[in-house]
Amino acid sequence: MKLIATLLSLTLLVSWANSKETNYTASTPAAPLVRKFLGISLADSIDFIRWKLSITENKYSLECIYGIGKPNTNGFYDGGKKIAFSGEIKKEKNNYLLINNNKTLKLAELNNNLLHILNNDNTLLIGGGGWSYVLNNMTPSLTNKVNMIAKQTSYRDSVAFQGRTPCGDFSINHPGNGCIKMKWYIVLYANAVKNEPTTYLLNRSHMFPLEYPGKKGTWKIIEGKDGRIIYELTPDKETIHTYLLKLDDGVLIFTDANGNLLVGDHDFSYTLNRSF
Numbered sequence: 001m002k003l004i005a006t007l008l009s010l011t012l013l014v015s016w017a018n019s020k021e022t023n024y025t026a027s028t029p030a031a032p033l034v035r036k037f038l039g040i041s042l043a044d045s046i047d048f049i050r051w052k053l054s055i056t057e058n059k060y061s062l063e064c065i066y067g068i069g070k071p072n073t074n075g076f077y078d079g080g081k082k083i084a085f086s087g088e089i090k091k092e093k094n095n096y097l098l099i100n101n102n103k104t105l106k107l108a109e110l111n112n113n114l115l116h117i118l119n120n121d122n123t124l125l126i127g128g129g130g131w132s133y134v135l136n137n138m139t140p141s142l143t144n145k146v147n148m149i150a151k152q153t154s155y156r157d158s159v160a161f162q163g164r165t166p167c168g169d170f171s172i173n174h175p176g177n178g179c180i181k182m183k184w185y186i187v188l189y190a191n192a193v194k195n196e197p198t199t200y201l202l203n204r205s206h207m208f209p210l211e212y213p214g215k216k217g218t219w220k221i222i223e224g225k226d227g228r229i230i231y232e233l234t235p236d237k238e239t240i241h242t243y244l245l246k247l248d249d250g251v252l253i254f255t256d257a258n259g260n261l262l263v264g265d266h267d268f269s270y271t272l273n274r275s276f
Helices: 002-018 032-038
Strands: 021-028 048-056 059-067 081-092 095-100 103-111 114-117 134-137 158-165 182-191 196-203 215-223 229-235 242-248 251-255 271-274
Touching (some): 196 229
Antiparallel strands (some): 021 048, 095 103, 103 114, 182 196, 196 215
């Protein structure tokens, strides 16, 4: 009996050791499909939802805080409302399905560092100017792997993307001391007749985008590894480039010069969302 008990204990110990837990965090908007999965009423007033998602093999645990954001902070009025539950998770190719009773939420695994919430039609859920729908690995590793390769479509006269990112020093992002977040608004212009990119306008100020023109420059498309589509932006009279990987028609993500996707934190991600 002692031998059997010892072997059973060793088996459980090995199983536990092999069950790697991965933790993700994010702050996202509150789209109807997200509210439905979390059990949040559509009548509730919400600025954003803060997530902590832990995945271990075929199980997950989820903690969320949501509510109205407190100005000039990264928190909520009155601390926000809390939700916590766990359930089964399934993997279908590069997608995860979180199951909560009879409800499911689908997330695309962009790579080992990033998950992106999906619409019911498997397109990426588009965020807004404040928050995106990416969940960030809390202990990321450096990787340029991308599981989602977008297709190039015909150019429009212009298309705009917006979002907020963490403060840091990548490419043209050089915030001053005390920076809480960086606001981005980029308009990409193209010659629709010739079907080629031309110029862009970039605004990183805290003003409404159209009140301040920001930086101007030219942009082009670079075909990266595995046929991925990368937008390279070059400001006028400068040699520093900004790199944006196209995930689909509605979402771009910042990369470094080597194609590594940038990983955000519990407040903001490095994705930009299409606004028109």
